[in-house]
Amino acid sequence: MDSGPGGFDSHALPPPCALGRHSPPPSSASFRALNPDLIEIRPVRRDDEAAVLEAWHAAFARLDPEARRTSAAWRRMWLGAPHGLHAQAAFAADGTCLAHFGGLPMRLRLADGERRAYLVVDSFARLEARQGLARDGLLARCCRAFIAASMSKEGGEWAHGFPVARAWELGRRLLSYEFDDEVRLWTGPLESFERLARAGGLEARPASIDEGIDRLDLEVHAGLGRIVRSRAHLAWRLPDDGVACEVRDASGTLRGFAAARESMLLGEPHLCLLDWIVAKHDDEAAAALLAHLAAFGRRSAATRVALLASHLDPHGARWARLGLVLVALENTHACFVAGRPDEARALARQVHLTLLDTDLA
């Protein structure tokens, strides 16, 4: 979440033949000198925080000096998940974390029932421990341990993520990643959110985070696959530095919910629409929410807006009418289902995701 443009914290990247080309960090012995028999791959525990964060910074800070993850952010992401901590890591005998593969567990509601989804994030091997495309590389072994511990053919858990290009290539070859699509955003100037004419007296206000949001979501996105927006889920996933707003009618009925935050995308600060739950033709609620978000955006450094494009988005035509255009990122939406290789992509085509369901913003 904190790694800056491109969301590359999905996966650390394997430079070709990295092993042995870079000097190891002072905190760790040369990986080549490590005895493979002494490397332990096991579930990540609460008390692994320091080792995992050290490895995270070792993996990402070389690629992006701005990449920082605080202890609080790590705890919130991994320990705050309502459905538990699902991550595996490789540790050297001295406790150094060498590689990590994890998924943030969420409830996925589909037309035919519910199943577990994992948003794969923070999957990396530290530079000196990368083994290119070796099938028994540490990242691949951590991934297999994750599948063994957290996924099953019977459960049909759907794991997905948004790796950058090189991580996708690795995932496709080694980790059974299936291609869904390249990642595309709707983008445009901040004023785009002010173009929808205000009508009626509806005003957006700070949102009450309760189960009404999920009920509205179920109504608005009936028939689509969705990550369940329970109160616990939203409390976990909505960032502290963003805005969440709602619109209610005179009787107090929830008509719309939206959330946004400022984030670096495409090399500049964008007001990122994290979530958007409004009936397709409810222009009145949409205009009130967008005006509220635009006002928030004006107080930030963002001059542009961005939201995740989805072929299932009922509001796709609205974004085009507001003057937003689609832009492709280099990230890929990738997914897999353990033991059911033909199912992952078919599921992906049923699920309407927003930026809140990703680690891109």
Place this chain on the structure above:
Amino acid sequence: MDQLASLSELDPRALREAWDRAFAPRRRDEREWRHAFGDGGAARLEGVGATRDGAVQAFFGSSSLRGRVAGRAARLGHVVDSFVSPARRAGLSGARLLVECGVEHFRLHGGADSTVVHYGWPVEAALRVGERHLGYLPLRREVVLYAEVGAGGGSPPAEVLALAGFDARHDRLWARLAAERPSCVDHDAAFLAWRVGDHPSRSYECLGVSNGEGELAGMLVLGSGESLHPSSLAVVDWLVPEGDDDVARILLEAAKARARASGVALLLAIVPTRSRAFATLQLAGLRPHDSGRVLCARSFEPRLFERDLRAQLWTTLLDSDLV
């Protein structure tokens, strides 16, 4: 027992009969156009078939076309007309047969000294087989851009020329465009003459804008878009240099006028989602919609990473067999 044989070793009549059983029977001129042989033309068919008792059971092939890959002259193969005979399609054996043909085809016709990149838009089942067994790389889901053209006048802007025939002006325009499109089939005069001018059953219209000095500043090719939408005209080729927004605007106005005049509801186009043209067309009022088609490629250029291929491979509808 099935025997594998390259195209030149297959009995042409048996292959024709098999094609006609697998697809709708084709006119002879259309078949000969599509399956242009020899290296002198813009396209040459390459492929491998599986035969049993003299009958062709399956075929996997590419139409190999002149172009460039990573900025260097190369051939690209459009995977077309690949099939398993209806009698062999049931169960896994049909897919296995097609994979055997594909593996042999890529062994014979994939490489730096033959056809460097093979590409196509397989249906989902073929995509899965291709990913698992034939090295297909899925590059992107194509986004179709569309505009409702409405009713009204059908006259294109005065600056627009109706182009007949293809000559050195097209080659010079293409030379400008090729610098912007490092991996693509060459859409020069020879290609356009074959693909557009000589097509035996489809008609196209070419509209251009002159730079005032006798050179083409840009052009587009229009054709029926009915394979994507039943009432549509498609911009099947977009040959406008990046940044020439005035030329783009004039040509799009002309295309919309032609669409109105022909009584269709929509104007369609497909250009690469990473291209500047993708933004240009949206800013001109075309809206995106999922096409449901995945562009895949099999590369034999080891220096070309998948990410580069995805960013670079420039295709339009004219590179497909949809139009």
